[in-house]
Amino acid sequence: MSLGRTLLLKAADTPWIAKQISERAFAKRAVRRFMPGETLDDALAAAKALQAERQDTLITQLGEAIVDLGQAEAVRDHYLAAFETIKARGLATHVSVKPTQLGIDQSLDHCRGYLIELAAAAKRTGSALWIDMEDHRYVDRTIDLYRSIKAVDDRSGLAVQAYLYRSAKDIDALLDLAPWIRLVKGAYREPPSVAYPAKRDVDLSFYDLSIKLLTGAAKGQGTPVFGTHDISLVRRIIAKAKELGVKQGGYEIHMLYGIKAGEQGQLVREGETVKTLISYGSAWFKWYMRRLAERPANLWFVMKSMAG
Numbered sequence: 001m002s003l004g005r006t007l008l009l010k011a012a013d014t015p016w017i018a019k020q021i022s023e024r025a026f027a028k029r030a031v032r033r034f035m036p037g038e039t040l041d042d043a044l045a046a047a048k049a050l051q052a053e054r055q056d057t058l059i060t061q062l063g064e065a066i067v068d069l070g071q072a073e074a075v076r077d078h079y080l081a082a083f084e085t086i087k088a089r090g091l092a093t094h095v096s097v098k099p100t101q102l103g104i105d106q107s108l109d110h111c112r113g114y115l116i117e118l119a120a121a122a123k124r125t126g127s128a129l130w131i132d133m134e135d136h137r138y139v140d141r142t143i144d145l146y147r148s149i150k151a152v153d154d155r156s157g158l159a160v161q162a163y164l165y166r167s168a169k170d171i172d173a174l175l176d177l178a179p180w181i182r183l184v185k186g187a188y189r190e191p192p193s194v195a196y197p198a199k200r201d202v203d204l205s206f207y208d209l210s211i212k213l214l215t216g217a218a219k220g221q222g223t224p225v226f227g228t229h230d231i232s233l234v235r236r237i238i239a240k241a242k243e244l245g246v247k248q249g250g251y252e253i254h255m256l257y258g259i260k261a262g263e264q265g266q267l268v269r270e271g272e273t274v275k276t277l278i279s280y281g282s283a284w285f286k287w288y289m290r291r292l293a294e295r296p297a298n299l300w301f302v303m304k305s306m307a308g
């Protein structure tokens, strides 16, 4: 892992730095590149604009480290209302959530209960619920939670991280469920005992796991989603899908709002299903540091924002 990436991920975990930076106007300006605004309304306005360009969306409210179940219930209530708003506005928008926001650290049973309520709301409103994958300590419990919501709504999805050595086995164990799996490279600072430290190995693992997912899709075992901005990798995966007989629409490509927007549009024009994940909320600091760590060259945008 590069020094720049390590420092940015350390900053993400330092509350003092978070407070100093997130209150500054320059930081708010810089984060706008990746986030249309702090409110649900801001996110849904961006979703509406993208839908007009044939790009559907997912939304997620930023926030981490809740301390009690009352806060988890507030998050659940926020998303229950969000599903209703999405339906009322006629948007093809799904919702992606983090188990730590819904009380996984406080009570696995309560977290499961909240997720089941959200999956039922997703089903009722014609949307879908996705579960993000957080650091490796949560993987077993998150997969277990996914099994519970998949039983409620077949359209529910789960993120799986290519940098973890265990992910091939996890995918094998999930394929019988005909899962919606969003394969991502992985965004957390993980020890080499659990995750590939070298980017090259992560990229190789992503491609291998893509083939596993596409081979499953060809047999009716689920719908793979490739959550990456790595366009050459996306191109290789699309070619592989063709070779394996998985048609356009039988897999999807998901990217983050504000990243590779031109390429997202190009893929849509070629008939690919591309969805954009839009983040919103006031707790954006940790998340923003992870985005910078993915590409330390983005610090240049922060400098420009400091200049006004």
Ligand SMILES: Cc1cc2nc3c(=O)[nH]c(=O)nc-3n(C[C@H](O)[C@H](O)[C@H](O)COP(=O)(O)OP(=O)(O)OC[C@H]3O[C@@H](n4cnc5c(N)ncnc54)[C@H](O)[C@@H]3O)c2cc1C
Pocket: 131, 132, 133, 134, 159, 161, 182, 184, 185, 186, 187, 188, 227, 228, 229, 230, 231, 254, 255, 256, 259, 260, 277, 291, 292, 294, 295, 298
């Ligand atoms: C839809 C979606 C959902 C995700 N969900 C999760 C999750 O649940 N759990 C998790 O751990 N991670 C998640 N991630 C983050 C993911 O793990 C990676 O950290 C992130 O996508 C960067 O890796 P990459 O695949 O884009 O490839 P990279 O090889 O890092 O980048 C490929 C190309 O995209 C450009 N790029 C990448 N990131 C940025 C950026 N921030 N700004 C500008 N250019 C950039 C690079 O410059 C490069 O050209 C998600 C990502 C996406 C797209």
